[in-house]
Amino acid sequence: MTRTLAALIASHGEDTPAIGAPGRDWLTFGGLRQLSADVAAQLRGFGIGATDRVAIVLPNGPDMAATFVTIAQAAVTAPLNPAYQQAEYSFYLEDLRARALVVLDGYDGPALAAATPLNMAILRLHADPAAPAGTFRLTGPAAATPAPATLPGPDDTALILHTSGTTSRPKIVPLTQANIAASAQNILTSLALTPTDRCLNVMPLFHIHGLIAAVSASLAAGASVACAPGFDALKFFSQMAEVKPTWYTAVPTMHQAILSRAARNAEVIAANPLRFLRSSSASLPAQVMLELAATFNAPVIEAYGMTEATHQMACNPLPPRAQKPGSVGIAAGPLLRIAHEVEDKLIDGTGEVVISGPNVTPGYEGNPEANRKNFFMADGLRWFRTGDQGALDDEGYLRLTGRLKEIINRGGEKISPLEVDGILLDHPAIQQVVAFAMPHPKLGEEVAAAVVLREGQTATEREIRDFCATRMADFKVPRRVVILDEIPKGATGKLQRIGLAEKLGLAPAT
Structure with a gap:
């Protein structure tokens, strides 16, 4: 079984397209393998060894x-959000104990200012826009003694990411070569990817979703991935017309932005039929799933993933098996079960979603307390607690009721924000919604919701609350509905429930 990133790309055709971009020639698998060897040699010349962090x-x-693909074959990669401020880079670079930092030639931004006092090697990336997409070379300070030419093995770390912290310190998640290989193969199997497939990637590549589902799984299948310079709903359909993808993967907010422009791009959709669309990293509302499927005349494959699982855990299957709107599908790689939310045991019914398999991180780095809390042994296997609450139906499809930390506790009544989202999206004027907890002086928490209305539609807070009151118990009806032009999102485009009450300036209810 393939257990390293290098092995994933070793056997594909020399002239087969691998990495591309709108307006650029394709880097072939042969070119990618040569680039990987060149980058490995450059890194060793800078004194960067197989276990050093870049x-x-x-x-x-x-x-x-x-x-990412080339350095991860030779050392440990640690992609960081290019939108961070200097203080954020200072924290992450020091926390990672990075040996080197890769930036564009000519870059003089906050990452450089943060790296300078840490005595890190600064490696400059030089790209030739006339060369095939993704072709580059690195320059930097030569080491007095080159690092050994040894390449990483299956159990060596290939990728380090931080969990997105809410109130607590972000945790370091190391992912091994074997983790990445297992997850890429899980995804290509669940999507039945072949060398004829082409992904249009609009996901940020400092995030596990884009790195593994779009890039690594495509390359593992001998397929190609065209990488857009970020997500832009205004440019998506022109990129689609040029790249001619067979699929794309995105978070729900991106899908909704694409839907808002789909009607005026019907000819592009008809001329470039997709084999499927994929959604992950947040729950896809059932209404959006159905609208996407009808608009693109293709199945919508919702997947369930997280960093600690090297992305994918469950996935709605391709036809002829059913895609169930509102479900994140069936186990797609790792074993998936339900556990007691407090006791270390597996149960039937609703509880905490847990997984076990070769794609699961060995554990958080330098955080024994988090490892004790999030991993446990049962039935002879090591299980990881996802922090999500859900239940499996009779056919093994998983339905999530929400993050355990996001479940709204209104005076002892537990309310799933996903349930509230689903009901609000049935309102004909509502395009997008996120339900969240709002502080209450007596009940502890109260239900609130932020909504974006469809273009040309109107609705008042009272009308929306009255709509909810006919469809759900009174204690679930949002006490506040905030109507916005746009709901605040996190760096990866996900809607974030925790902290939204504070962001929107909602005072405690009286």
Whole structure:
């Protein structure tokens, strides 16, 4: 079984397209393998060995994809959000104990200012826009003694990411070569990817979703991935017309932005039929899933993933098996079960979703308390607690009721924000919604919701609350509905429930 990133790309055709971008020639698998060897040699000349950590701060696009794929075959990659401020870079670079930082040639931003006092090697990426997409070379300070030419093995770390912290310190998640290989193969199997497939990647490549589902799974299948320079709903359909993808993967907010422009791009959709669409990283509302399927005349494959699982855990199957709107599908790689939310045992019914398999991180780095809390042994296997609450139906499809930390506790009544979202999206005027907890002086928490209305539609807070009151118990009806032009999102485009009450300036209810 393939257990390293290098092995994933070793056997595909020399002239087969691998990495591309709108307006660029394709980097072939032969070119990618040669680039990987060149980058490994350059890193060793800089004194960077197989277990040294290389932070990467690059904009989205083919250079970022190729940098990840090549460096991860020779050292440890740590992609960081290029939108961070200097204080954030200072925290992450020091926390990672990075040996080097990769930035664009000519870059003089906050990552560089943060790296300078840490005595890190600064490696400059030089890309030739006339060369195939993703082609680059690195320059930097030569080491007095080159690092050994040894390449990483299956159990060596290939990728380090931080969990997105809410109130607590972000945790370091190391993912091994074997983790990445297992997850890429799980995804290509669940999507039945072949060398004839082409992904249009619009996901940020400092995030597990884009790195593994779009890039690594495509390359593992011998397929190609075209990397857009970020997500832009205004450019998506022109990119689609040029790249001619067979699929794309995105978060629900991106899908909704694409839907809002789909009607005026019907000819592009008809001329470039997709085999399927994929959604992950947040729950896809059932209404959006059905609208996407009807608009693109293709199945919508919702997947369930997280960083600690090297992305994918469950996935709605391709036809002829059913896609169930509102479900994140069936186990797609790792074993998936339900556990007691407090006791270390597996149960039937509703509880905490847990997984076990070769794609699961060995454990958080330097955080024994988090490892004790999040991993346990049962039935002879090591299980990881996802922090999500859900239940499996009779056919093994998983339905999530929400993050355990996001379940709204209104005076002892537990309310799933996903349930509230689903009901609000049935309102004909509502385009997008996120339900969340709002502080209450007596009940502890109260239900609130932020909504975006469809273009040309109107609705008042009272009308929306009255709509809810006919469809749900009174204690679930949002006490506040905030109507916005746009709901605040996190760096990866996900809607974030925790902290939204504070962001929107909602005072405690009286």
